[in-house]
């Protein structure tokens with residue numbers, strides 16, 4: 001467990017310990033330290049032994065089959081951690097309130113989901129009734145779906161009964177009265193919203209223009225953090241048609257290959273255009289992407305040096321790079337890979353660079369019948385929801401880029417028991433890929449060793465959420481903190497000793 005040890009993490013850890021450590025606790029502590037050292041010792045001897053077993057391979061091409069199955073597929077060691085979202089004993093059941101919050105939820109599916117979960121907590125802090133959020137229909141994702149098309153509305157209302165009151169619509173008599181229309185400051189703390197309750201002196205309805213990043217990641221009371229987890233992981237369930245098809249598709253994948261990797265291949269036109277990543281593309285393709293960026297008003301950065309982006313590790317991996325990466329990690333050619341994505345840029349031209357080494361590829365279009373997908377056509381968010389379900393349920397999740405979907409899926413997998421998520425070290429990998437390109441390195445055991453070592457600690461093992469980058473002050477630090485929904489540890493993930501907080 002790596003604790004990058006920002007000060008708030010330390011204070012949180014201290015808060016969980018009893019005030020005056022008794023001799024009994026001290027003894028326990030020493031015993032666990034001792035047990036931990038033995039564990040570390042065994043762990044290292046084990047990897048040394050494995051190294052020895054592998055030695056003969058260094059003389060030839062590394063056969064990917066020879067990496068132990070459990071290393072490829074098993075979840076990282078979980079230290080007995082488990083989800084915990086029950087409120088503390090101080091938490092009071094919600095009262096009904098005559099004050100209402102309406103909100104327009106912005107962004108793609110995952111930005112909306114985490115934003116709505118934040119709004120649940122905001123409504124709680126402001127002691128307000130939350131009206132079922134309106135979903136953004138104007139965003140890039142152009143989707144006319146309403147809340148109840150994507151989420152199980154009744155379940156959402158019921159599941160949050162002890163936390164806040166949620167209603168389907170504003171009462172008729174309030175529809176015409178003036179509302180306070182607010183752009184709340186991003187990443188705000190508890191105090192900010194407590195002050196905003198002053199609005200109730202003048203208004204009965206507050207409209208919030210955007211739902212994303214309403215709350216800070218850190219330094220919120222434990223009960224608020226747990227409420228965010230209850231909202232996201234329990235209340236905000238997908239609508240029955242989505243849940244049911246999602247489940248079916250997972251079953252079909254399992255029937256086909258047993259285990260599968262879900263690859264979030266963010267090699268889509270909007271992403272490449274937005275990031276300015278044109279490595280490996282033709283001049284015509286690069287120009288098409290540049291024009292799209294030029295003409296998309298809400299993307300502020302227009303001039304981008306693709307080479308610098310790539311070297312900095314800011315580009316999504318290309319299908320070809322993903323292929324090299326997975327081979328180096330030791331996944332055999334027969335591995336079943338589900339591709340969670342919209343339309344891959346350039347279609348088969350680029351995709352074939354991955355499928356040539358991993359032919360056992362599945363998309364929702366190949367798993368579901370046309371009739372099954374009919375209802376989902378032209379609904380980007382509903383399709384994204386299917387990808388989300390299949391990704392959370394996969395044995396291994398590999399995001400090719402760190403966007404909202406990658407973060408949300410990683411966090412959910414951590415919450416459910418630290419399921420394996422391999423996050424590519426894109427900066428490090430680009431160096432390796434470039435060496436392959438120049439011939440300094442060849443695919444084989446040396447490359448495999450390098451790549452596996454680079455990703456030893458990037459497999460979704462338990463660790464506390466990272467604080468802000470050092471040296472960053474003021475509001476800017478909030479941007480650099482690890483997202484609460486990417487890693488809800490420690491607040492919503494507990495060790496067994498904390499009996500009180502068990503679910």
Ligand SMILES: *[C@@H]1O[C@H](CO)[C@@H](O)[C@H](O)[C@H]1NC(C)=O
Nearest residue numbers: 095096097098099126127128
């Ligand atoms: C919350 O609102 C209700 C009704 O509007 C009111 O009776 C109650 O006192 C409020 N609670 C707090 C903690 O402000």
Ligand SMILES: *[C@@H]1O[C@H](CO)[C@@H](O)[C@H](O)[C@H]1NC(C)=O
Nearest residue numbers: 304305306307308309310311
């Ligand atoms: C982009 O950046 C690279 C590396 O810094 C540099 O060599 C190259 O000349 C730049 N290209 C343009 C068009 O500025």
